[in-house]
Amino acid sequence: MFRNLFRKTPLAWFQLKREKNRLAVALAGIAFADILMFFQLGLLDALFESVVKPYTSLQGDLFLINPLFESLNVVRSFPRKQLYQAAGAKEVESINYLYVGQGEWRNAQTRTNQPTMVFAINPHNSAITLSDVQAHQNELKLLNRMLYDRAGAEHFFGNVVQELQQSGSVPIQFNNFQVEVVGTFVMGASFAANGNVITSHSTFLRLFPTRKPNEIDIGVIQLKPGTDVKQVQAAMQSELKSVLILTHEEFMAHEKKYWEATSPIGILFGFGAVIGFIVGTIIVYQILYSDVSDHLPEYATLKAMGYSDGYLVGVLIQEALIMAVLGFIPGFVISIGLYSVAAAATFLPIGMTISRALLVLTLTIVMCAASGGIAMRKLQSADPADIF
């Protein structure tokens, strides 16, 4: 029976092919719906990706935080001696730590303060391993120097990059202190703050006078090569009950979880994707419905000839699937283009992933099949007795 499947006249394809304008409209509609879904889901992923962006440049096997540390937005410190205690384990190669805080960048042009994340590193041994940071590490050894994340929007921070190119350093007001920006790096905006700066431990403690040097925010532990990270983590955690010890992956998941739980963006962008889905369903339904209505006498004739209802339903489903796949292709290609435009414009880490492509393809197929299912009811009204 299946042997003959491919030798049969592909009715669905012929029917779609014959009405090229209608097919083009249908495919444009599906592509549009796909782009909408791709964009919303991509933005959603990118936003979640962006909140862990700072983490990706952190080099370490294990990370120590206060259990009340919820996210970079809600940082709680813990005593530095805990880190030293952890460093006693024989598997530890080296340790490092960061202070993290939210400061106010004064935009001299607009005279407004911008909430800005401050990451404070050891300028002799940076825990942030971005090459731009390592290149400027020495300059940070001097007090009151900082590096600026050039992914920050110009209208928030002023034209720092250009000034820096002209004069080598830019004086700015940060937390009401005079500091010099001596270089740039790229980490990317997130919703935690409009931008990021990196400075040294000592500068940080000056900018945040209430912070104590022995209360750190993120402890970083590098283990000796070949160590079982999970095993050391468990051993350390049982020793140090007052801090949370996480692997790099867990640390990122910890941050994402916070944003998923507290912000409405998941719902917001999810809603956008649902709209795309509904729009697509309506368009495909319209097309299939008018196809069926226009050809009702012909479908009735097929029934009269002896074709079963199941066969006609099959034709409709094939039409739906062909449209789904053909509409998905331009939607997919255009979305990749849009992603790169959006990524350049926002510095958000937005891009195509295989899993998202598969998700949207699945949604498109479901969308088309659902429309086919509704249009099928019209098919029932093709009564072979009416055509004589």
Added chain:
Amino acid sequence: MIQTWQSDQSHSTAAEPVISARQLNHYFGSGELRKQALFDINLDIYAGEIIIMTGPSGSGKTTLLTLMGGLRSAQEGSLKILGQELHDASKQQLTQLRCNIGYIFQAHNLLTFLTAKQNVRMSLELHEEMFDRDIDGMSVAMLNAVGLQQRVDYYADSLSGGQKQRVAIARALVSQPKIVLADEPTAALDKKSGRDAVEIMQKLAKEQGCTILLVTHDNRILDIADRIVYMEDGRLADNPETTIAD
């Protein structure tokens, strides 16, 4: 009724009729609006016969044809087609039966998005065993037989009325059905193409030995019939059989 039965007896005693109706009644609507369209129909048609059914408009010819073609369920009485009782037949049985009947409609009802050849193919593809044969070749040969060798790859909606009807005839006959049911196949055609169409049907049917039941108002084609039955007010008329000398 008895009269009809008896006259059929004379026809052939040994062979079983391919179509046999006994006390067949049919109703449309229900309750107050229930209206009887067919009354006490008794008719036997034998293999290879060409029967023309005529009668005034609204007399029930189409209704009888759709019943015989398994396009409607038989309600009352007995209707046997190719040995199968249609009264109480399941939807599946009716669909199955329809594969063995060729239909020609007043409106040609070709699939407009297919070419002439593809339309004819559709009729062959209903039969799994056909896939082992040269379906395209058979379709083209059939279109040759109806004089359309030049139009094999034309889309149905770019053909003239007469050409479409000839494609429809090719489609109905290509799978060599035992029965062909035709409802006013010439009504939409001019005199010449109408005559051509029925002559093609007659010729092919005689070659294949298939039975044709043809409803028409067109007196000019009555001469192709082996037998003419007359329908009036839902009844086959008392003296329906007028054998045309051939």
